[in-house]
Amino acid sequence: MERLSAGVASRPVAAARAAFGRRAAAELLYAVASLPLAVLGFGYAAATLVLGLGLAVTAAGIPLLAVGLLGARWFGGLYRRLAGRLLGERVRPPAPHRPGSGFYGRVQAVLGDAAGRRAMAYLLLRLPLALLHLYVVLFTWGWGVVALTYPLQRAFGLNDVTTRDERGVLRHGFVIGGLHLDTWPRALLVSVAGAALLFLAPRAVHAVVLLDRMLIRRLLGGSSAAERIRTLEETRARAVDDAAATLRRIERDLHDGAQARLVALTMQLTLLRETAPEGPVRDLAATAQATAREAVAELRELVRGIHPPVLDSGLDPALASLTARAGLPVELRADIPVRPTAAIESIAYFCAAELLTNVIKHSGAARAEIEVVQREDRLRLRVRDDGSGGAVVGAGSGLPGLAERIRPVDGLLEVDSPAGGPTVITVDLPSHA
């Protein structure tokens, strides 16, 4: 019973706290404090837009617009921080702007930056919204306080408004809708109305601030799903390129470091064999040399599996060397007018290697064909053999691994392998990751 009454009692208290507590104070402060920033932001946005568009026919216009958008992003950051500090509105900031390369690349990157454009829109919308904030604050809080304290004002003779009514009599007090509030009961009525206004004030401010919160989330927040996907695609492409570059660097380091030293060691051991007298030392040098040569050969095979050096000269020579080592006659047709990125070349090369291994291990083919064609933004690799067919993705065929390899670049794998052959496997890749 006691608990129940406590519960009943606490509900209005909580409501009052919500209405007049810290949140209401913060929202009021926000509504007032953001006004100067709104004026400044609007002025900035309007100035850059008018100047930028006005000068658009000259060379200066578009870069000016770009600078304006960058500044809008910065203003957006200020608003986000203000809303975060006062309203506790935590909005994920948009992904940092990625500058393009070169002057026009930079300008283009800024103009294409949706976050900058949205921030600009916010700056423009924010001024009318700030005026609405101001109006609501003045109307509710301002008039509320004035009306509530009206009887006091009367008592102390403050705010004394003197008007003449329709009969020509001087009246002292406010007039609302022709009603002269100059008697005590009427003054008390005004006071009650003031209390009602003050009761409504936090709610009204909350409502207009809510409008701003929505705008902030829409226009200053992190990207929409589509933008997020684009960001993911870009970062994924960069990750793919970085991985390829790293492998290439490892290959270079090995070539210039460990491999070169091992070859030098082989030479020094040759020298030892040449100059040492016949006997155990010379024999030991020969054994050591054999070991060093094995290490050189193993390292070479390892590096071929990481990044075959000939790939630096292009996909065509790399595939020529690959087919030459295949151990069965492979006809290679390559038509690559524009070199794909290093990562795509690498993926295409290892796909071809995997498919050739499949041909040799599973198909029983006597010969194979590799065709690589680059057209527009696609690179198509097609491996054909005259073997027994029946290749499927799975069952130790190596095709699942291949599918995994091309997935990060949205590659497509097509397997056409009827029982009895022939098998045609097509890998379709973008020219750029």
Added chain:
Amino acid sequence: MRIVIADDAVILREGLAQLLAVRGHEVVAGVGDAAALREAVAAHRPDVAVIDVRMPPTHTDEGLRAAIDLRRDHPGVGILLFSQYVETRFAADLLAGSSAGVGYLLKERVADLDDFVDALRRVAAGGTALDPEVVTELLGSRRQGVDALTPREREVLALMAEGRANAAIAKTLVVSDRAVEKHIANIFTKLGLAPSGDGHRRVLAVLRYLRS
């Protein structure tokens, strides 16, 4: 022999020079890039230039391109490409046109100094020296014709393709010179090649066949 070495790794340049000195050959210049190589060859007119495939600035195939230029500008200078990798495509580029006086070997082949110096001599004398790895790849890609050969004939074909003379082949396989001659005649018949005169011309015929 008078030799120019082009390799950007000083340790390999010096190691090779030391080894060649042991056999009484003179390294007249050691350089680290393709431009210096062209100057050194023009200045010294060596018997052979030993050239690393990968050199600055791009570390891809500068050595190969310099070698092709040198063959055009200084046909009398033997060219031995020297690399940590042998790539069939590079061999094909090098052999394009005439195969006289060119070689392509893995760096670690210096482990057998006799063999290596022999290869240098052949190249200097206008012959060829192809790495066994390249030859294996060339034979692998021509399976149909080569399948008709006996294992011994295939061995002889491989050694021929490496650029070795009949006597060297006979010594390697421990057979008589006449037996080698007979094998070579059989190979030419089975591959449908026209019989051609002396040793080196036959090597070229074999290489042409394997590359076609």
